[in-house]
Amino acid sequence: MNGVSLIACFVHQSSSLLPLGWFSGYTVMPALRIHGYALAVSLCFVILVAASQRTDPSEVDALINIKKSLIDPMDNLRNWNKGDPCATNWTGVWCFDRIRADGYFHVRELYLMTMNLSGTLAPQLGQLSHLEILDFMWNNLTGTIPKEIGSIKSLRLLLLNGNNLSGSLPDELGNLSNLNRLQVDENQLSGPIPESFANMINVKHLHMNNNSFSGQLPSSLAKLSNLLHLLVDNNNLSGSLPPDYSMLHGLAILQLDNNNFSGSGIPSTYANLSRLVKLSLRNCSLQGAMPDLSSIPKLSYLDLSSNRLTGRIPPNKLADNMTTIDLSNNQLNGSIPQSFSFPHLQKLLLENNFLSGSIPASIWQNMSFSGKAKLQIDLHNNSFSDVLGNLNLPANVTLRLSGNPICKNSNIQSIGQYCGPEGDEAAQDSTNSTGCPLQSCPTDNYYEYDPSSPFHCFCAAPLRIGYRLKSPSFSYFPPYVNRFEHYITESLNLNLYQLSIDTYAWEEGPRLRMNLKLFPSYNASRSNMFNTSEVRRIKGIFTSWQFPSTDFFGPYELLNFTLLGPYADLNIDDPKKRKISTGIIIAAIIAAAACVLAISAIVILLKSRRHMKYHHRISRKRMSSNISIKIDGMKVFTFKELAHATNKFNMSTKVGQGGYGNVYKGVLSDDTFVAVKRAEEGSLQGQKEFLTEIELLSRLHHRNLVSLIGYCNEEGEQMLVYEFMPNGTLRDWISGKSKKTKGGLNFGTRLRIAMGAANGILYLHSEADPPIFHRDIKASNILLDSKFTAKVADFGLSRLVPYLDEEGTAPKYVSTVVKGTPGYLDPEYLLTHKLTDKSDVYSLGIVFLELLTGMQPISHGKNIVREVNVARQSGTIYSIIDSRMGLYPTDCLDKFLTLALSCCQDKPEERPSMLDVVRELEDIIGMFPESETNFSDVTLDHSGKMGPSSSSSASGSHVTREEQHISSYVSGSDLVSDVIPTIVPR
Numbered sequence: 001m002n003g004v005s006l007i008a009c010f011v012h013q014s015s016s017l018l019p020l021g022w023f024s025g026y027t028v029m030p031a032l033r034i035h036g037y038a039l040a041v042s043l044c045f046v047i048l049v050a051a052s053q054r055t056d057p058s059e060v061d062a063l064i065n066i067k068k069s070l071i072d073p074m075d076n077l078r079n080w081n082k083g084d085p086c087a088t089n090w091t092g093v094w095c096f097d098r099i100r101a102d103g104y105f106h107v108r109e110l111y112l113m114t115m116n117l118s119g120t121l122a123p124q125l126g127q128l129s130h131l132e133i134l135d136f137m138w139n140n141l142t143g144t145i146p147k148e149i150g151s152i153k154s155l156r157l158l159l160l161n162g163n164n165l166s167g168s169l170p171d172e173l174g175n176l177s178n179l180n181r182l183q184v185d186e187n188q189l190s191g192p193i194p195e196s197f198a199n200m201i202n203v204k205h206l207h208m209n210n211n212s213f214s215g216q217l218p219s220s221l222a223k224l225s226n227l228l229h230l231l232v233d234n235n236n237l238s239g240s241l242p243p244d245y246s247m248l249h250g251l252a253i254l255q256l257d258n259n260n261f262s263g264s265g266i267p268s269t270y271a272n273l274s275r276l277v278k279l280s281l282r283n284c285s286l287q288g289a290m291p292d293l294s295s296i297p298k299l300s301y302l303d304l305s306s307n308r309l310t311g312r313i314p315p316n317k318l319a320d321n322m323t324t325i326d327l328s329n330n331q332l333n334g335s336i337p338q339s340f341s342f343p344h345l346q347k348l349l350l351e352n353n354f355l356s357g358s359i360p361a362s363i364w365q366n367m368s369f370s371g372k373a374k375l376q377i378d379l380h381n382n383s384f385s386d387v388l389g390n391l392n393l394p395a396n397v398t399l400r401l402s403g404n405p406i407c408k409n410s411n412i413q414s415i416g417q418y419c420g421p422e423g424d425e426a427a428q429d430s431t432n433s434t435g436c437p438l439q440s441c442p443t444d445n446y447y448e449y450d451p452s453s454p455f456h457c458f459c460a461a462p463l464r465i466g467y468r469l470k471s472p473s474f475s476y477f478p479p480y481v482n483r484f485e486h487y488i489t490e491s492l493n494l495n496l497y498q499l500s501i502d503t504y505a506w507e508e509g510p511r512l513r514m515n516l517k518l519f520p521s522y523n524a525s526r527s528n529m530f531n532t533s534e535v536r537r538i539k540g541i542f543t544s545w546q547f548p549s550t551d552f553f554g555p556y557e558l559l560n561f562t563l564l565g566p567y568a569d570l571n572i573d574d575p576k577k578r579k580i581s582t583g584i585i586i587a588a589i590i591a592a593a594a595c596v597l598a599i600s601a602i603v604i605l606l607k608s609r610r611h612m613k614y615h616h617r618i619s620r621k622r623m624s625s626n627i628s629i630k631i632d633g634m635k636v637f638t639f640k641e642l643a644h645a646t647n648k649f650n651m652s653t654k655v656g657q658g659g660y661g662n663v664y665k666g667v668l669s670d671d672t673f674v675a676v677k678r679a680e681e682g683s684l685q686g687q688k689e690f691l692t693e694i695e696l697l698s699r700l701h702h703r704n705l706v707s708l709i710g711y712c713n714e715e716g717e718q719m720l721v722y723e724f725m726p727n728g729t730l731r732d733w734i735s736g737k738s739k740k741t742k743g744g745l746n747f748g749t750r751l752r753i754a755m756g757a758a759n760g761i762l763y764l765h766s767e768a769d770p771p772i773f774h775r776d777i778k779a780s781n782i783l784l785d786s787k788f789t790a791k792v793a794d795f796g797l798s799r800l801v802p803y804l805d806e807e808g809t810a811p812k813y814v815s816t817v818v819k820g821t822p823g824y825l826d827p828e829y830l831l832t833h834k835l836t837d838k839s840d841v842y843s844l845g846i847v848f849l850e851l852l853t854g855m856q857p858i859s860h861g862k863n864i865v866r867e868v869n870v871a872r873q874s875g876t877i878y879s880i881i882d883s884r885m886g887l888y889p890t891d892c893l894d895k896f897l898t899l900a901l902s903c904c905q906d907k908p909e910e911r912p913s914m915l916d917v918v919r920e921l922e923d924i925i926g927m928f929p930e931s932e933t934n935f936s937d938v939t940l941d942h943s944g945k946m947g948p949s950s951s952s953s954a955s956g957s958h959v960t961r962e963e964q965h966i967s968s969y970v971s972g973s974d975l976v977s978d979v980i981p982t983i984v985p986r
Contacts, residue, residue: 055104070117071117092111106128129154135157138560142164155179169191184208189213198221210234289311290332326349341366357385387406401415532571635710666721676720706793725783752790774843797820841913
């Protein structure tokens with residue numbers, strides 16, 4: 001609708017509406033007058049809505065059908081039925097900022113990655129005829145890829161990787177002549193790769209790995225003159241390697257591992273791939289001779305392992321850039337060429353061949369060992385007889401020679417150390433400490449110290465990004481960390497200190513997975529966090545693949561860009577409030593002005609009615625505040641009772657603070673001490689939800705769970721009353737913050753606490769009805785009673801496990817937004833938003849590591865899992881064990897450490913179940929000397945010192961006034977927690 005038609009509409013409507021309000025006077029019935037006003041308002045609203053509906057109707061229809069085909073358990077697309085897609089910022093929908101010649105706005109990009117979506121892809125996607133980016137990465141989509149996508153001629157990025165799509169690739173996708181990147185990897189696709197893909201004349205990246213594609217690699221792909229990366233590894237391809245691929249003069253990465261090209265050789269023409277950086281053909285059933293690739297000047301990574309190659313290794317020298325040469329598990333013979341001397345070599349793997357002769361010492365003598373470089377040489381199971389040169393290896397070279405005649409040569413000194421079954425692997429380096437005070441940076445608010453900041457102890461909220469290099473051209477990362485950091489920060493236009501590589505680990509492929517943290521600039525962000533536009537800009541660079549091309553690091557993939565803490569509520573969808581044409585603006589303004597005149601007549605009436613409704617709502621609120629439910633064993637407190645118990649919620653009785661509200665120490669009329677958790681106004685739940693939560697908590701009865709005694713639900717108040725835990729939180733005792741001790745819990749006590757916490761969580765997982773995932777297991781949510789019995793607390797983030805489905809199958813996960821505490825969060829949950837019982841196992845494993853080391857999960861830029869793994873691999877584990885534990889049996893400690901690390905595995909399937917955790921702890925405690933674990937009678941005497949309990953010591957869930965003299969200091973969780981320190985912007 002253009003501006004002229006809108007004005008005409010307004011004139012016509014106003015001529016028929018305004019007289020009704022102006023001239024009917026007192027002769028018109030009041031009801032009719034009200035209806036006239038309503039009609040005027042309605043028609044004005046229609047005018048304004050017409051002005052705001054600007055998206056192509058066929059595309060709106062397409063989006064609605066796309067949503068209908070999806071299952072959205074987290075309700076991410078809840079605003080896809082409100083307003084206009086391009087005018088009201090539908091989630092993930094980005095539009096062009098100008099109206100096209102047809103008078104409409106059009107959808108330009110669709111970003112729906114990592115939203116836990118399932119269902120299928122709708123064929124109506126083809127109606128988004130102006131779409132440039134289609135991103136459904138890392139969801140749970142099933143079904144086939146609609147052929148209609150092939151009609152979107154404008155499409156540049158088609159990103160469907162990380163789903164459960166099946167069927168074959170539609171031939172119609174070959175019509176995407178403007179496509180730059182096709183990612184369908186990590187699905188369940190099958191069938192042949194279509195010959196029509198040769199028509200994708202602008203494509204640079206074909207990522208089809210980790211599917212079940214079969215048949216011959218199409219020779220016609222040789223026509224793709226712009227192709228840079230071809231990744232088709234881990235499929236069922238057969239036939240032969242097309243010699244015509246030598247015509248792909250821009251090809252930098254060819255990765256075809258784990259296919260079955262049985263009977264095929266490696267075409268000698270591949271030596272003409274002048275830009276090739278990486279050639280990986282591992283386990284492809286290839287045979288014949290190894291080609292001479294010495295003419296490829298940029299080659300860095302060569303993997304031809306696990307084939308049936310025969311003959312000699314070509315003698316001509318490969319490029320000086322070589323980092324990796326893997327020719328293992330073939331049938332090669334002859335000797336190692338004298339030309340095998342590369343300054344940046346990291347791996348030379350020649351094991352399980354028929355190689356013989358002398359081993360040239362020049363392999364390691366001419367290495368450039370600056371910085372963090374290392375070299376792994378594996379020559380075992382060949383026929384090498386001696387070493388040509390000096391055998392004295394630098395410290396950062398590992399050599400494996402077992403299974404060679406040289407190991408029987410007694411004339412070669414020190415040969416035995418290289419003839420063992422395994423070579424040594426260097427541990428990853430740990431992050432340097434910042435040396436900043438722990439208490440100054442509140443990790444519960446997702447703030448951390450920037451470990452690289454030149455500004456001392458700069459505390460800020462980082463963006464957390466899951467990132468993976470899909471085909472890097474190196475085997476050992478530390479020498480290239482600095483180069484990588486420059487690459488990332490320069491691409492994002494950030495300072496070098498703003499990037500921290502939190503963790504990294506090699507995965508099958510080999511692929512390098514990282515967790516990156518981006519910190520705001522100290523100078524530009526006085527609020528210690530990125531602003532919305534910066535977050536949007538950074539994410540846009542990642543999701544649009546705007547990083548400069550780098551063949552050495554290879555293609556990357558964004559695994560997650562989850563917004564946590566202060567970023568959780570940011571709206572980073574398309575920021576452009578699309579420009580409305582001048583005619584529409586004028587028409588909308590005129591219509592709005594007329595509507596104001598029409599509406600002004602009923603303002604007084606509306607105010608009057610609103611005033612009446614307000615008093616009605618207040619009355620209802622007062623009535624609803626008295627709504628209650630009867631729960632056996634659950635006491636309903638009055639506001640007056642709890643106000644009296646806490647001295648009118650005096651600040652002197654405040655013992656903690658959490659996201660829900662404040663926690664107060666109270667004394668009931670029977671001298672029982674309790675913890676009263678009082679909701680702040682902004683945290684109040686609806687009546688039904690509040691009472692449902694109480695009903696749920698009333699069912700939880702276990703000696704290792706903090707007991708809910710009662711609640712208050714009146715006078716606009718919501719309060720929960722818990723048993724009081726006199727020994728505070730486990731975190732306080734580990735850190736030494738507790739005033740009762742210097743933090744010295746002995747090892748036996750720590751084992752028993754670990755057992756108590758595990759038993760409490762096991763009860764939630766297997767005996768609660770319905771089962772519960774806690775979601776926020778941490779040391780400050782494990783409280784200790786007077787006998788140091790561990791009790792799990794704070795179920796504010798807990799989620800119920802749904803009941804069995806129609807087939808009687810129990811669900812394995814709950815789809816939910818990511819919540820929890822940094823350092824304790826399950827990395828798989830962070831990535832997939834799938835909360836499982838193994839998420840609690842991971843968090844408990846972090847608590848176990850805290851018990852062993854006294855460290856925090858994240859401290860001074862260090863991650864506790866990484867630090868413990870590094871110490872264990874380097875043989876220095878006992879140097880980081882908490883010295884305050886006193887003496888302990890090393891076998892018990894080693895088993896407890898092994899259990900803790902198994903709980904902290906990145907992959908949930910590699911973690912034990914909670915039942916297995918409990919059984920293992922029982923075994924460890926059974927190994928422990930009885931005299932060392934007999935502390936269950938330990939309590940606190942009246943002086944606050946540890947001593948044996950008497951028959952009058954408290955037990956159970958209530959604490960008397962007399963026992964309160966023992967301990968009055970409580971801190972930690974929402975029940976008993978410290979006030980979060982204020983962060984002063986620097």
